[in-house]
Amino acid sequence: MIPPELPDNEANRLKALESYELLDTLPESDYDDIVRIASLICDTPISLVTLIDKDRQYFKARKGLDVNETPREFAFCAHAINKPNELLIVPDSRQDLRFMDNPLVSNDPHVVFYAGVPLVNEDGHALGTLCVIDHKPRELTREQEASLKSLGKQVMNVMSLRKKNRLLEESQRKTEQYGKDMEAFAYSASHDLKEPLRNIKAFMQLLERNYANQLDDKAQKYIHFSIESANKMETLMRDLLDYYKSDNDMEPATLVDPSKLIKEILVLHQDQIAKKNVNITVGKLPQISITAAALRQVFYNIISNALKYHNEGSTPEITIEAKELDQYWEFSVSDNGIGIAQAYLNKIFDIFTRLHSYTQYKGTGIGLAICRRIIKKHGGEIWATSENEVGSTFYFTLPK
Ligand code: ADP
Numbered sequence: 001m002i003p004p005e006l007p008d009n010e011a012n013r014l015k016a017l018e019s020y021e022l023l024d025t026l027p028e029s030d031y032d033d034i035v036r037i038a039s040l041i042c043d044t045p046i047s048l049v050t051l052i053d054k055d056r057q058y059f060k061a062r063k064g065l066d067v068n069e070t071p072r073e074f075a076f077c078a079h080a081i082n083k084p085n086e087l088l089i090v091p092d093s094r095q096d097l098r099f100m101d102n103p104l105v106s107n108d109p110h111v112v113f114y115a116g117v118p119l120v121n122e123d124g125h126a127l128g129t130l131c132v133i134d135h136k137p138r139e140l141t142r143e144q145e146a147s148l149k150s151l152g153k154q155v156m157n158v159m160s161l162r163k164k165n166r167l168l169e170e171s172q173r174k175t176e177q178y179g180k181d182m183e184a185f186a187y188s189a190s191h192d193l194k195e196p197l198r199n200i201k202a203f204m205q206l207l208e209r210n211y212a213n214q215l216d217d218k219a220q221k222y223i224h225f226s227i228e229s230a231n232k233m234e235t236l237m238r239d240l241l242d243y244y245k246s247d248n249d250m251e252p253a254t255l256v257d258p259s260k261l262i263k264e265i266l267v268l269h270q271d272q273i274a275k276k277n278v279n280i281t282v283g284k285l286p287q288i289s290i291t292a293a294a295l296r297q298v299f300y301n302i303i304s305n306a307l308k309y310h311n312e313g314s315t316p317e318i319t320i321e322a323k324e325l326d327q328y329w330e331f332s333v334s335d336n337g338i339g340i341a342q343a344y345l346n347k348i349f350d351i352f353t354r355l356h357s358y359t360q361y362k363g364t365g366i367g368l369a370i371c372r373r374i375i376k377k378h379g380g381e382i383w384a385t386s387e388n389e390v391g392s393t394f395y396f397t398l399p400k
Contacts, residue, residue, distance in 0.1 A: 002098040004078035013125040014054055020127070020163050022051060023058050030158045031061035034151055038132055039063050041147045042140060046109060046133035049119075049155055050077045057128070064133075065109055074104050080116040081126035087145060088129075090114040092137035113138035115145070117152035119159070130155050187244040190237040197237070201230040232358070239366035242297065243351065246373045251291050258285040258331070261296045262320060265303055272307055276316055283321035286329050288398055294374045299333070301367035302394045306335035308361055309392075317391075328380065328397040336391040345384050371396070 007013055017023070031049050039047035046064035050057045057075040059068055072078050079098060080088035093099035093112055104111050116131030130152040140148070207215075208223045215223070262282055266273060273280070288295065303318065310316045316335065323330045340348060340355065347353050351369035368382075375382040379399045386392035 001074075001101045003073045004075065005082055007082055007126065009125075012123075013127070016121055016123060016125040017051060017053065017127045020159050021166065022060050022159065023053055025060070027061065031155065032063075034130065034155055034158075035061045035063045038130060038148060038151050041151075042115065042132040042144050044113070044132040044134045044138070046111075048077075048131050048133070049128065050075070050116075050131060051119075051128035052078050052081055052126075060128070070104065074102050076104075076111060076114045077116050077129040077131055080129045080131070081118050084118045084120045084124065084126040086118075087149060088114070088116050088118075089140065089145075091139055109133065110135045112136055115140055115148060117149050119152060119156045121156065121160070127159075183244055186240060190240040190244075194234075194237055197230060197233055201227060201234070204230065232362075235362075236364045236366075239364045239370070243366050243370050243373065246294070246297065246370045247377060251293055253289050253291050255287050256290050256292045256295055257287050258295060258299065258322075261292065261299055262303070265296070265300050268300075269304070269307055276307070276310070278307065278316040278318060281317075281319045283319070285320070285322045285331070286324070288329060290378060290398065294378070298371045298374050298396065301371050302333045305367065305394075306333055306337060306392075308363070309356075310335070310337040311389075325397065328399055330395060330397045332393050332395045334391060334393040339388040339390055340384065340386040340392055341388060342386075345386060348384065349382065 035047040035049055039045065044064075046062075048059050048063070048065060049061040050059055052072060052075065053069075055072050056069045057072055057077050059065065062068075076088070076090065076093075076099065090096050090099060091113060093102065093105045093114060099105055099111075099114075102111075111133050113134035113136065114131060116129035118126040119128050119130065120126050130148065132148065204223055204227050208220070208227070212220065259282060262285075266280065272278070299320075303320075306318045307316060314336070316337065319332075319334045321332050321334075323332070344353075344355055348355070349368045349372040352365040353369075354363060354365040356363075372382050375396045375398070380397040382394070382396040384392055384394045
């Protein structure tokens with residue numbers, strides 16, 4: 001018997017083999033089917049998918065054999081992988097110097113005829129073989145040889161596909177986890193920063209109130225700017241918290257009347273509505289099964305924007321309607337405001353996207369991102385149409 005030599009670059013070959021995570025795994029039908037077909041086509045009692053590990057050959061799939069592995073030094077396949085591009089055919093192992101006193105020949109499973117096609121990965125490493133074995137001297141026809149080679153390619157394809165899927169799933173899982181971690185961080189940061197910020201603002205206001213006569217104009221201006229910045233930061237944190245909370249319903253869904261929610265929202269804006277003489281038309285709206293707080297937030301953000309993004313001088317007109325579709329209700333809020341350029345109609349729903357400076361129109365760029373999260377979570381869609389200087393319409397759908 002001549003023991004098999006180690007392939008060149010054996011360490012890298014073993015690393016490549018490990019990367020497929022197939023050693024010592026449970027049987028899988030894709031591989032089992034291939035060995036069944038190989039033994040049928042080649043008319044042999046035994047067929048195996050073998051993987052050549054450091055000291056053993058492991059059988060990922062086997063037909064006609066009961067053991068899971070045999071020592072590498074006796075493995076015919078360990079010879080086969082040394083010529084990755086060739087089929088190793090041993091017509092009669094008893095006449096072959098390499099195998100004649102091999103215990104697998106003289107004892108069970110009595111390997112007399114052997115044909116094995118190396119399983120070669122994209123980097124050229126032969127990881128194992130697809131082989132067929134008989135207990136008597138044999139040969140394969142050309143067709144049988146060609147079929148065995150094709151089936152070997154199929155084994156390699158299944159292995160590569162499985163590996164790619166696994167890597168993809170792993171990276172998806174990592175990305176999801178990263179997203180969750182980021183959310184948790186942003187949530188706790190905005191939550192924990194609220195109190196120190198409130199203190200800064202309170203002390204600045206005390207300074208402004210109690211020491212005004214001891215401070216010159218410049219110092220008073222600086223204090224004023226500090227309070228403004230603290231206010232801006234407070235709004236940003238409140239909106240951020242709302243954004244992260246918008247994915248977790250605090251209350252259960254109930255049958256909600258949107259007209260009622262809209263009335264409450266308009267009360268909150270009544271000063272602005274009266275000052276600008278806003279015309280608001282609310283059509284007939286259907287009741288919807290949803291968390292009231294979630295729907296309130298959606299209408300609140302869209303209506304607030306319709307009031308805010310308006311040129312001075314003209315009378316704001318806002319129309320709120322609903323249309324019945326097959327399986328959804330489609331709500332719309334139209335305004336005759338400044339409009340949105342076509343290029344930004346999708347982007348405005350991304351968090352922190354603002355089309356204007358803070359001094360022009362105050363805001364944080366979070367409101368529409370909250371709306372999208374809520375609507376998506378409830379199985380609907382949200383979008384906008386608009387014409388510059390004519391007005392915009394925001395649509396969202398909710399399942400009936
Ligand atoms: P915010 O209003 O706090 O900036 P939003 O997420 O609610 O944030 O809106 C994102 C951006 O979309 C706004 O900054 C504004 O540029 C644009 N936008 C939203 N609603 C309207 C509207 N009705 N008319 C014109 N522009 C709008």
